[in-house]
Amino acid sequence: MSRIQTKNGTPISRLGFGAMQFGRTADARSAQEMFEACVAAGINHFDTAYSYNGGASEHMLGQILMGRSDDLIIGTKAPNDRPATADNLRAALDESRKRLGIGAVDxxxxxxxxAETPFEETFGTLAEMQSQGAIRYIGVSNFAAWQIMKAQAVCKVIDTQIDACQPMYNLVKRQVEVEILPVCADQDISVCPFSPLGGGLLTGKYTSGAEGRLQEDKVYATRYGQPW
Incomplete structure (x- = not known):
């Protein structure tokens, strides 16, 4: 049972919605429609990142939220193109909160x-942000199991913890079952996987000739476009 809750105390929904395509393949109208469909279905967890589409994803999600964030869990990520130093984290979080129009990122x-920045600096900064009310829960994405445990050990020393982990996980990419899922279960870390449908592969749409990220994105083509 996840300890993550909305500001109003509602538990995080079992399913979440990834807004990675907001500002890319999803325009403002379709993004709004998808958001409203999710809320109507009981989903309260929405995920984005500083780096998605040059900030357009955060900005578009922020326009949709319009004061409703207390009823939702909004997750975003620090930049993936620069070290996780104190200065970089603070500047990026300020920009993300501005784009999203919220005072605190859930x-x-x-x-x-x-590997360049000491964990003490990175997680010490996250702990400060947390104590200041700028973030509510600390998460890691694309971390190996040993990296999660190293980070968790640092967090324990400064009286905080990793609350969420976001690994790639779906029926054709199941490596996380070996070590990452057991680590998260042992450490009471919520798992919020990305790419659950394999870029659309697991919907079956490509067997009927539909187009999508497997044709348009080199990373997804390499990851999911293999003959097997």
């Missing part, structure tokens, strides 16, 4: 593992 993830 789940703030490190988008990737940073």
């Amino acid at each position: 789940i703030y993830y490190l988008h990737r593992f940073d």
